[in-house]
Amino acid sequence: MTADTLNPAKAGLRAWLTTDTPASRGHARVVQAYLGWLSLTRNPLALLGLAILVVLIAVSALAPWIAPHDPLAQELTNRLQPPGSPGHLFGTDELGRDILSRIIHGASITLYIVTLVAVTAPVVGLVIGSLAGYIGGWTDTVLMRLTDIFLAFPRLVLALAFVAALGPGIENAVLAIAITSWPPYARLARAETLTVRHQDYISAIRLQGASATRIITGHVMPLCLSSVIVRVTLDMAGIILTAAGLGFLGLGAQPPIPEWGAMISSGRKFLLDQWWVATMPGLAIFIVSLGFNLLGDGLRDILDPRSGQ
C-alpha cells in the first residue's frame, strides 16, 4: 500500500499528470513538463545544480535584507580583517567593506549579466540559423560564412576588443559577450532546421498556404528550442566566466559595484598576505558556474537524449 493509493485525490492528480492520452494541448505540455521533472529528480547532480541556481536567484532577490552590512560602506579602521572576525564572516576588503555582503549583492549583478546575454544571443542565433536553414541557397551561404567569421575569433579576445572600442561598463560588457556568443546558436538552429525542413508536416502547412514567416516562427523555431535551451544552460557558465574575466581586467562593472571578477582583481594586490579578499568571490563564481554546468548536463540528458553519453 503506497501513500498514493491511500489518498485518492493525489493518485488522481498523478494519473492526470502521467497520462498517455492528454485531453488538450495544454494538458500534453503539463504532462511533458512533469515527466521531465521526474527524470530530473532521478539525477542528484542536476538537482544540486538547480538548487544552486535557486539559491542564486533567492540571494539576489533578497540581497538588501540578508546582507549583514551595506556592500559599499567603508570602515577604514576595520581593513583586511580575516574571515570569522566579529560581524564579518568572510572578512573585510582593503576599504573595510564586508566581503560577504559584497558577494551577496554581487549575485544580482551576475544574474543581470547572464539574463541579458541569455535573452539576446540565443534569439539572434535562432533567427539567423533558422532563416539560413529554411531559405537555403545564397542566404544560407552568406549567413553561415558570417557565423564562421565570428567563430574564428576566440570569444574573450573579441569581447575584449569590443569593450575596448565601446568603453568599460556592465552594459557594454553584456553587449560584447552577446555579440560574441550568438554564432554557436545559429549553427545549432540551422542544423535542426535542416532536419525538419523537408518533413511532411512542413510541406502540409506550406500547401495550406502558410507563409515562410509563419512556418519559421510557428513550426521550425519551436522545434529548435529544446536543443537551444540545453546549449544556453551549458553556456551560462562560460558567460559567467567571460563576464568575470572582463571584470577582472577592469572592463566590466566599474568600482565600487561589487562585481565578483572586479573583487578578485582588487584582492590580487593582497593575495599573499590577505588571501581571503581574492579567494571568496572566486569561490562564488566557481559555485555558480558549477551549478549551471550540472543543471545543463542534466537537462541535456532529458531534452536531448541523443547527445548524452
Next chain:
Amino acid sequence: MLLSPRFLRSVLKTMATIAVTFIGLLFITFIIGRVMPIDPALSVVGDKASEEIYQAARKAMGLDQPLYIQFFYYISDVFRGDLGTSLLTARPVAEDIIRVFPATLELATIATIFGIIFGVPMGVVAAVNKGRWPDQVVRVLGLFGYSMPVFWLGLIGLLVFYGVLGWVGGPGRLDIFFEDVVPNITGVILIDSLIAGDFEIFGNALSHIILPAAVLGYYSIAYISRMTRSFMLEQLSQEYITTARVKGISEFQVIWRHALGNVMVPLITVIALSYAQLLEGSVLTETVFAWPGLGFYITAGLLSADMNAVLGGTLVVGGVFVGLNLLSDLLYRLVDPRAR
C-alpha cells in the same frame, strides 16, 4: 594516391574558405577600430591642435576617404605587415607582436603537453571504466575545469605553490637577475638557454613556467579527456574490438593499441582546437602571472587605450586560430584515408 585530384580540390576549397574568413576577421577589426568613440586623428594631434592641423592629420591618415576605401587601405597595410604604431611602446605593433609572441607560444605549448600527457590517458581510463569511480573522478575534474575562472585558479596557484610552499618561481618568465643573460635566438627561453648551455637559467625558466602552464593545461586536460572518453566509447563498441578480443589479444593491447590507435585521428583535431583555445586562456593567465606574451600585450594595450595594439593583437590571435583550424583539418585529411 596521396595527392589525388579530389583531395587537392578539397584542400583548395578549404583554402578559399580560410581566405574569406580572414578577410572577415580584417573587416571585424576594421569596424571595431572605426566605431570606437575615440577619434584616431584627435588622439594623434591632441585636443589643443587647430582645425587645419586636425584636418591635415585626418587627411594624412586617410580618414576623409569613404569607408570602403579606408578598408582597402587597411587590408593592404595588413598584408604589408603594417599594423600601425603602438601608443604605449611607440614601436610598430607588428614588431612588438613578433617580440612577445614566443612567450605565449612557449606557455601554450607546455600547457598542451600537459593536456596530452594527462588528458588522453584519463579519457581512456574513464571510457574503459564507464560509470564506475574512475569515470566519475574524471568527470568531476572536467566539470571543475569548466566552472573555474582561469585567473582565479592562477591566483590560488600562486598563493599556494609560490606564496606558501615556495615550490615554484613567481610571476614573470625568469628571476630578475637572470633577465637578458642568454642571447635571444628563438625568443623561447627554454630553448635559448639550452642553446647557450646555461642550465641554471633553464631550471629557473622551468620553475617559472611550470605553474602558469599547469593552470592553463588544466583546462586543456578537461577538454581533451572529455573528448577522448567519448571517442573511445564509440570505438570500444565497434565490432573489430570484439574480433580482437575473440582472437585472444590482451585487453591492454585491445584498449591502448587498437582502440586508441583509431581515436588518434579525431584527437588531432581536438588537440589543435585546444591549443587554439589556450591562446584565449592565455590572455587572463598571462595577466595574472605577468607573463610578457601576446595576451599581456593586449591587456596592457586595453588599459592604456592603445587601440592599434589591441586590434593588431586581436587580429593575430584570430589569424592563429584560423591557421590552427586549417592545420588540424589538413592533418585530419592526411591521416584519415576516409577523409581524402
